[in-house]
Amino acid sequence: MSVLQKFSLIGRTAMITGGSRGLGRAMAQALAEAGADILLVGREEASLDTAARELAQLGRWVGIAVGDVGTPEVAAEVCKEVLGIGKPIDILVNNVGGRRADIATEDFPIDEWKKLFDLNLTSALVCCQHMGKPMLERRRGSIINITSIAGPLAIKGIRGRHYETAKAALTGLTRSLAADWAERGVRVNAIAPGGFLTDPNKKWYAEKPELRATFEAHIPMGRLGEPAELGPAAVFLASDASSYITGATLVVDGGFTIW
């Protein structure tokens, strides 16, 4: 098998949570271009349908499942629905997450903190549990958790430290699952994006223009990332090109974490 063939995802199916927009949509595009069939998850059916139609033009099978994976019971239902389709999932991208609140830690309401932990951490755990079991039975699978450079770092100029805390925990979950499942054929890795101009960052930067300036000034490459620049990293970790890699975090940040 040539090295480029190792990146091929022909014959595999990938489930991407939050696959209709933003980084999830860009990763879905890349995985489909590499040959994978695609199962998109999101809360809104209309945007899932739009993304599915666009991806189907690449000649792949594309399915959707509607649900809020930030609610653990709903995440479990979504996974059961996907398993009921009868198309084994080989690749799981746990992409749903976000800061969503800019509250000082000393004032953070615990209920909200827990909800945002469910969004950023428990959603991935539930999907790993439900989609991971059949992968373990088949002794084949690749799971990619989307963490953040805000896992090992605290981002300057914004509060909402549930985000840093949950992303650090998601990195811990990635390593632990990788250790537990390595002998059973399932690899678990993370991608830690730096700054990309998706909807949540557009909103934060509109509210806090100084946040963008401070952030960009810290990036050695001097610019935010394009969502499409994340896709190849997902293809690499999803495919046999990374067959000896598990428990790793691939940082895609224009060098932000160098300094």
Ligand SMILES: NC(=O)c1ccc[n+]([C@@H]2O[C@H](COP(=O)([O-])OP(=O)(O)OC[C@H]3O[C@@H](n4cnc5c(N)ncnc54)[C@H](OP(=O)(O)O)[C@@H]3O)[C@@H](O)[C@H]2O)c1
């Ligand atoms: N953008 C960045 O610079 C950056 C940097 C570091 C890490 N990350 C991480 O990368 C991931 C994606 O970020 P993004 O900026 O692309 O986010 P985004 O734009 O908010 O992602 C939107 C996608 O997620 C879906 N979604 C949102 N909440 C959902 C929920 N509770 N259940 C199911 N689907 C949901 C949306 O569809 P619906 O609205 O229809 O549900 C849409 O498909 C996140 O985990 C984020 O923390 C992003």
